[in-house]
Amino acid sequence: MTDITLTVNGEERTASVPPETTLLKMLREDLNLTGTKLGCDVGDCGACTVLVDGIAVNACLMLAGQANGKKIETIEGLSTMEEYHPIQKAFEEVAALQCGFCGPGMIMSTKAMIDQGDDLSKQDIRDALSGNLCRCTGYTKIIDGVIDAYEEITGKKVPEISPRAA
Amino acid sequence: MKPFDFVQPTTTDAVLAALVEHSSNVRILCGGTDYVVELKYVAQSPGVVVDVSRLEDLKGIELTDAGLRIGAGVTHSEIMADPLIAEHAPAMIDAAHTVGAVQTRNLGTLGGNLVTCVPSMDSGPTLLALDAQVTILGPKGTRQIDLSKFFVGVRKTALEPDELLLEVIIPKDNLGKPAGFIKFGLRKGQALALVNAASAFWVDDGKFKDVRIALGAVAPVVMRAIKAEAHLEGQAISLELIDEAAKLSIDEAKPIDDFRASKEYRNSLIEVGARRTLQAVLDLANG
Numbered sequence: 001m002t003d004i005t006l007t008v009n010g011e012e013r014t015a016s017v018p019p020e021t022t023l024l025k026m027l028r029e030d031l032n033l034t035g036t037k038l039g040c041d042v043g044d045c046g047a048c049t050v051l052v053d054g055i056a057v058n059a060c061l062m063l064a065g066q067a068n069g070k071k072i073e074t075i076e077g078l079s080t081m082e083e084y085h086p087i088q089k090a091f092e093e094v095a096a097l098q099c100g101f102c103g104p105g106m107i108m109s110t111k112a113m114i115d116q117g118d119d120l121s122k123q124d125i126r127d128a129l130s131g132n133l134c135r136c137t138g139y140t141k142i143i144d145g146v147i148d149a150y151e152e153i154t155g156k157k158v159p160e161i162s163p164r165a166a
Numbered sequence: 167m168k169p170f171d172f173v174q175p176t177t178t179d180a181v182l183a184a185l186v187e188h189s190s191n192v193r194i195l196c197g198g199t200d201y202v203v204e205l206k207y208v209a210q211s212p213g214v215v216v217d218v219s220r221l222e223d224l225k226g227i228e229l230t231d232a233g234l235r236i237g238a239g240v241t242h243s244e245i246m247a248d249p250l251i252a253e254h255a256p257a258m259i260d261a262a263h264t265v266g267a268v269q270t271r272n273l274g275t276l277g278g279n280l281v282t283c284v285p286s287m288d289s290g291p292t293l294l295a296l297d298a299q300v301t302i303l304g305p306k307g308t309r310q311i312d313l314s315k316f317f318v319g320v321r322k323t324a325l326e327p328d329e330l331l332l333e334v335i336i337p338k339d340n341l342g343k344p345a346g347f348i349k350f351g352l353r354k355g356q357a358l359a360l361v362n363a364a365s366a367f368w369v370d371d372g373k374f375k376d377v378r379i380a381l382g383a384v385a386p387v388v389m390r391a392i393k394a395e396a397h398l399e400g401q402a403i404s405l406e407l408i409d410e411a412a413k414l415s416i417d418e419a420k421p422i423d424d425f426r427a428s429k430e431y432r433n434s435l436i437e438v439g440a441r442r443t444l445q446a447v448l449d450l451a452n453g
Contacts, residue, residue, distance in 0.1 A: 019171060019215070020167035043203060043269070043270055046269060049269055060202075061197075061269075061270070065174065127268075
């Protein structure tokens with residue numbers, strides 16, 4: 001067993017896990033943070049996306065030992081019972097999600113992208129979300145939600161492009 | 167996953183010691199985007215997994231006397247954001263951008279991509295086109311070899327079991343050499359290359375000089391199209407010659423037929439990829 005200490009959503013959390021435990025498994029099964037989803041388990045679908053020291057990663061591809069001592073942000077850290085995070089609010093307003101399984105990963109990828117502080121185009125947004133698969137929506141509403149959240153949080157505008165170029 | 171022991175050495179010496187101590191019963195882990203997936207499906211435990219993702223010696227991108235040094239543990243995202251690479255070897259950024267998606271580029275490393283040594287690796291062609299070398303650390307010290315000799319077969323490299331890949335070096339003479347990369351996949355994100363290609367050459371007095379054409383996913387290892395290169399070398403620059411060289415590239419490759427693409431389709435992609443990257447180099451060289 002390996003003792004792992006993480007700062008999860010600002011709170012120090014410790015667990016003793018076997019070395020073959022992924023960060024995803026530790027979050028879900030040892031820390032009871034089941035907002036982060038297990039999808040493909042091979043790094044394709046992005047449902048397990050969390051931020052490690054501010055960077056979006058697939059929690060299914062990282063061993064808990066590799067995350068030891070690092071700062072982890074998960075979907076549970078974004079909202080309180082009283083209030084949604086602006087990204088969640090934007091997703092709700094445009095009905096970005098249907099079944100919702102991809103949502104935590106989509107929202108964490110969106111947060112990482114907005115936190116980086118770069119000016120974003122629609123193409124940048126598509127690129128940053130290309131590691132997050134959604135089987136319900138066809139992505140259009142998700143991109144709309146991301147654009148709204150980005151504009152709300154940063155006060156910037158995503159440049160308009162013609163539908164054909166999009 | 168089958169149970170294994172996990173160690174996180176803080177020095178390269180400690181990594182080498184672990185490789186010797188556990189000899190055939192040990193594997194190195196860095197970004198994990200390939201190996202952690204493999205660990206989930208292997209029938210037998212690797213015994214000991216040595217995590218090198220935090221080793222400072224594998225980090226960093228800097229100019230040295232030899233050229234541009236990129237630590238084996240540098241991630242694809244770090245390559246994309248690096249000003250030295252943007253200045254001296256920008257085609258590497260185009261190649262890094264086509265790896266997986268954001269999350270896997272944030273974890274996956276250049277060294278891991280090379281050591282994994284799958285035919286469709288996205289870092290290989292550009293590095294071959296720039297005559298990259300690799301530095302390998304073993305019990306007797308370091309040795310440096312051409313990247314072309316590092317690739318031995320599918321998932322097989324020139325690394326001995328007791329050795330560690332330290333860094334990739336773009337030789338000084340090739341810094342700023344005009345180079346282009348292209349990847350053909352079934353979609354933009356999370357795609358394995360059907361074919362990828364990189365080309366590089368200098369324009370010297372209106373002639374092709376030091377021509378390199380490198381192809382991926384068309385043979386067991388990333389390869390150079392030597393005959394096509396020779397067709398251009400020293401000749402006066404012309405688009406007709408580029409077309410001919412692109413066609414010649416097909417003859418040297420041995421693409422497979424599989425569910426992603428037929429052999430015939432891959433052959434077409436080889437020609438198109440070689441032609442487009444050579445044309446891109448010419449555009450760069452002409453400013």
